[in-house]
Amino acid sequence: xxxxxxxxxxxxxxxxxxxxxxxxxxxxxxxxxxxxxxxxxxxxxxxxxxxxxxxxxxxxxxxxxxxxxxxxxxxxxxxxxxxxxxxxxxxxxxxxxxxxxxxxxxxxxxxxxxxxxxxxxxxxxxxxxxxxxxxxxxxxxxxxxxxxxxxxxxxxxxxxxxxxxxxxxxxxxxxxxxxxxxxxxxxxxxxxxxxxxxxxxxxxxxxxxxxxxxxxxxxxxxxxxxxxxxxxxxxxxxxxxxxxxxxxxxxxxxxxxxxxxxxxxxxxxxxxxxxxxxxxxxxxxxxxxxxxxxxxxxxxxxxxxxxxxxxxxxxxxxxxxxxxxxxxxxxxxxxxxxxxxxxxxxxxxxxxxxxxxxxxxxxxxxxxxxxxxxxxxxxxxxxxxxxxxxxxxxxxxxxxxxxxxxxxxxxxxxxxxxxxxxxxxxxxxxxxxxxxxxxxxxxxxxxxxxxxxxxxxxxxxxxxxxxxxxxxxxxxxxxxxxxxx
Amino acid sequence: xxxxxxxxxxxxxxxxxxxxxxxxxxxxxxxxxxxxxxxxxxxxxxxxxxxxxxxxxxxxxxxxxxxxxxxxxxxxxxxxxxxxxxxxxxxxxxxxxxxxxxxxxxxxxxxxxxxxxxxxxxxxxxxxxxxxxxxxxxxxxxxxxxxxxxxxxxxxxxxxxxxxxxxxxxxxxxxxxxxxxxxxxxxxxxxxxxxxxxxxxxxxxxxxxxxxxxxxxxxxxxxxxxxxxxxxxxxx
Numbered sequence: 001x002x003x004x005x006x007x008x009x010x011x012x013x014x015x016x017x018x019x020x021x022x023x024x025x026x027x028x029x030x031x032x033x034x035x036x037x038x039x040x041x042x043x044x045x046x047x048x049x050x051x052x053x054x055x056x057x058x059x060x061x062x063x064x065x066x067x068x069x070x071x072x073x074x075x076x077x078x079x080x081x082x083x084x085x086x087x088x089x090x091x092x093x094x095x096x097x098x099x100x101x102x103x104x105x106x107x108x109x110x111x112x113x114x115x116x117x118x119x120x121x122x123x124x125x126x127x128x129x130x131x132x133x134x135x136x137x138x139x140x141x142x143x144x145x146x147x148x149x150x151x152x153x154x155x156x157x158x159x160x161x162x163x164x165x166x167x168x169x170x171x172x173x174x175x176x177x178x179x180x181x182x183x184x185x186x187x188x189x190x191x192x193x194x195x196x197x198x199x200x201x202x203x204x205x206x207x208x209x210x211x212x213x214x215x216x217x218x219x220x221x222x223x224x225x226x227x228x229x230x231x232x233x234x235x236x237x238x239x240x241x242x243x244x245x246x247x248x249x250x251x252x253x254x255x256x257x258x259x260x261x262x263x264x265x266x267x268x269x270x271x272x273x274x275x276x277x278x279x280x281x282x283x284x285x286x287x288x289x290x291x292x293x294x295x296x297x298x299x300x301x302x303x304x305x306x307x308x309x310x311x312x313x314x315x316x317x318x319x320x321x322x323x324x325x326x327x328x329x330x331x332x333x334x335x336x337x338x339x340x341x342x343x344x345x346x347x348x349x350x351x352x353x354x355x356x357x358x359x360x361x362x363x364x365x366x367x368x369x370x371x372x373x374x375x376x377x378x379x380x381x382x383x384x385x386x387x388x389x390x391x392x393x394x395x396x397x398x399x400x401x402x403x404x405x406x407x408x409x410x411x412x413x414x415x416x417x418x419x420x421x422x423x424x425x426x427x428x429x430x431x432x433x434x435x436x437x438x439x440x441x442x443x444x445x446x447x448x449x450x451x452x453x454x455x456x457x458x459x460x461x462x463x464x465x466x467x468x469x470x471x472x473x474x475x476x477x478x479x480x481x482x483x484x485x
Numbered sequence: 486x487x488x489x490x491x492x493x494x495x496x497x498x499x500x501x502x503x504x505x506x507x508x509x510x511x512x513x514x515x516x517x518x519x520x521x522x523x524x525x526x527x528x529x530x531x532x533x534x535x536x537x538x539x540x541x542x543x544x545x546x547x548x549x550x551x552x553x554x555x556x557x558x559x560x561x562x563x564x565x566x567x568x569x570x571x572x573x574x575x576x577x578x579x580x581x582x583x584x585x586x587x588x589x590x591x592x593x594x595x596x597x598x599x600x601x602x603x604x605x606x607x608x609x610x611x612x613x614x615x616x617x618x619x620x621x622x623x624x625x626x627x628x629x630x631x632x633x634x635x636x637x638x639x640x641x642x643x644x645x646x647x648x649x650x651x652x653x654x655x656x657x658x659x660x661x662x663x664x665x666x667x668x669x670x671x672x673x674x675x676x677x678x679x680x681x682x683x684x685x686x687x688x689x690x691x692x693x694x695x696x697x698x699x700x701x702x703x704x705x706x707x708x709x710x711x712x713x714x715x716x717x718x719x720x721x
Contacts, residue, residue, distance in 0.1 A: 020710060023706070023710075024710070027702045031698060031702055034695050043616065044614050046611075049614075049689040092689060447611060449525060449530065449608040459522060462603055463600060464518035466518075472511050475511070478501065482502060
C-alpha cells in the first residue's frame with residue numbers, strides 16, 4: 001500500500017516537475033524568438049529615442065561588411081551643469097548602436113576613474129567619443145556632440161551625437177568621399193556662414209555621407225591654367241546667385257554637364273535665373289508659389305506635396321514635411337525636350353497657384369485667375385539629360401532645380417522636419433548614391449523644468465508628503481469605521 | 486471566469502480593510518515621491534526616468550510583501566483546502582488573486598499621478614515617454630506580483646514567503662548590474678535577463694516587443710508555477 005502510494009507520488013511529482021520545466025523552457029524559447037524579431041516603436045515626441053533610418057542603413061552596410069567597429073564614449077565632467085544629460089544621451093546612443101548592429105562594439109568609459117583607457121586612446125577631454133574601425137579612427141569632441149541653442153529662458157542643450165557618429169561611420173567606411181562644389185562670386189549663399197541664411201548646417205549634414213562642400217570661384221581659380229569645374233567634382237551647386245552668372249561661367253557649367261556632371265540650381269522669386277536652365281527646358285515664371293495648405297502661421301510657406309521620386313520617397317513614407325519659404329515656380333518644358341526626362345519632385349496641392357500680386361486678405365494672397373497662374377505649381381524638378389539631347393556627350397547628367405534656396409539654409413533646416421533629409425537626399429541623387437537615400441534625423445533637445453528654490457520646497461511636500469498622507473488618513477478612516485462597528 | 490471574479494472581489498475586499506495594504510501603499514508613495522524629488526532636483530529634467538528605475542527596485546521589495554499573505558494566510562487559516570476543493574480551478578484561483586494584486590498596483594500608480602502633474606506645471610514633459618514609463622512599471626508590477634504569489638504558494642509563513650519572493654526577484658535585478666561582479670563578457674550575456682535592462686526602453690518612450698514579452702512571460706511563468714505548486718497539494 002505504502003509502496004504504491006510512494007510510486008504514485010513519484011509519478012505525479014516527476015510529471016509535475018517535467019511539465020513545469022517544459023512550461024518555463026517554452027517561455028524562454030518564446031523570448032529568444034521574440035528577441036530575434038524585435039519590433040520597436042518610438043512614442044517620444046521628437047522620435048529621437050531610436051536610431052534614424054539613415055544610421056540604420058549605414059549600420060546594415062557595415063554589418064554586411066563584417067569588419068568590427070568600436071565606439072568608445074567618455075563621461076562628462078562630474079558636477080558640471082548638464083553632465084547628467086550628456087552622459088545619459090551618450091549612453092542611450094551607445095545602447096541603440098549596440099542593439100542595432102552586430103559589428104559595432106560599444107564602451108562607456110568613466111573619464112575620471114578609467115584614466116588608463118583614456119590615455120591609451122589619447123583622449124584628453126570629457127565627453128569625447130572615439131570611433132575605431134581597424135587602424136582608422138575618428139574622434140568626436142564635446143562641441144560636435146552638444147550644441148547650445150536659443151536665448152534666455154529658451155536656451156537649451158541639443159544632442160547631435162547620432163549625426164556626428166553617423167558622419168564618423170561614413171568617414172571610416174567610405175571609399176565614398178565626394179567633393180561637391182558650391183559656385184560663389186555672384187552673391188550665392190555662403191557655405192561657411194552660421195547665420196539663419198547660411199549653409200553651415202547643410203555642410204554638416206552633407207558630412208554625414210562624407211560629402212565635402214568646397215567653394216568654386218571661376219574668377220579666382222588660380223590652380224588651373226583654364227577655368228573649369230575641377231575633376232574631382234561629384235556635383236556642383238548653384239545656390240541663389242544674386243547677380244546673373246556671366247555667359248562664360250555658364251558655358252563652363254554646361255561643359256561640365258556635357259561630361260556627365262550633375263548640377264543643383266536653387267532659385268528664388270526675385271533672383272536672376274541662369275540661362276542654362278532655359279537650354280535644359282526649364283523656365284522660372286514670375287511670381288511666387290502660394291497654396292491654401294500652409295505651414296501655419298506663415299502665409300508664404302505652402303506645404304509641398306511629394307511626387308514620386310527617389311529624393312522624396314522616404315520623406316513621403318514618413319510623412320515628413322519639407323518647409324519652403326517664398327518659393328519660385330519652376331516649369332519643365334511641355335512636351336519635354338528630346339533626351340531630357342523631367343520629373344516633378346515638389347509641387348503644391350490643387351489649391352495652390354502662382355501668385356503675381358493683387359489682393360491680399362489677412363496677410364494671405366488670394367488667387368485671381370486674371371493675373372495668377374493656375375495650380376498645382378511645381379517647386380522642384382529633377383532632370384536626367386541623356387546624349388539624345390545634344391547637350392551631353394558622356395553618360396547621363398542629372399540636374400535638380402529647386403524654386404527656393406531657403407530650403408538649404410540653417411534657418412529652415414532647423415524648422416522643417418524633412419528639410420535635412422531633402423537636402424542630403426538631393427545630393428545623394430545627384431551624385432548617384434541612391435542606395436543611401438533615407439530619412440535623416442534631427443537633434444534631441446533637453447526638456448528642462450523651470451523652478452525656483454522656493455518651488456523645490458513646494459515640490460518636495462507635494463511629491464513626498466501628499467500621497468502617503470492621504471493614504472494614512474484613508475487607512476485610519478477605514479480602521480476607525482471598522483472599530484466602530 | 487465567474488470564479489476569477491469572485492476571488493478578485495474577495496481579495497479586493499481584504500485589501501480594503503487590511504492595514505498592511507495601506508502601510509505598504511503609503512511606503513510605496515513615499516518612496517516614489519522621494520525618488521521623483523531627488524531625480525527632479527538633481528537633473529532638472531521634465532522626465533520620470535530617474536524615478537522609473539528606482540521605483541522598479543522599490544516594487545521588487547514592496548510587491549512580494551503585499552502578495553505574501555495570499556496563499557500563506559489561506560493555509561494558516563485552513564481555508565486553502567476548501568478553496569482547492571471548490572468548483573474554482575487552481576488557475577482561476579491564482580488568476581483572481583493575481584488580478585487583485587495588479588489592481589492594487591494600478592491604484593498605487595494612480596496615487597503617483599501628482600508627479601507628472603508637477604512636471605506639467607513646471608515644464609513640458611514628453612507625454613509619450615511618461616505613458617511608456619508607466620506602462621513599463623505596470624508590466625514589472627505584474628511580473629513581481631506573480632513572483633510574490635508563487636513564493637506565497639510555497640510557504641506557510643507569511644513573512645518567510647515575502648522574503649523568499651524578494652530573494653526570488655533579486656537575481657533579476659542584480660544580473661542587470663553584473664559588470665561589477667563578473668567580467669564584462671559574462672555581464673553582457675546576463676544582461677538580457679535583467680529587469681532594469683528591459684525597463685530602459687520604456688523610460689525613453691520606446692515600446693519594444695522583446696521588453697513587453699519579457700514581463701508578460703515572467704508573469705505567465707510565475708503564475709504557471711504557482712498553479713503547479715497548488716496542484717501539487719493533491720498528490721503530496
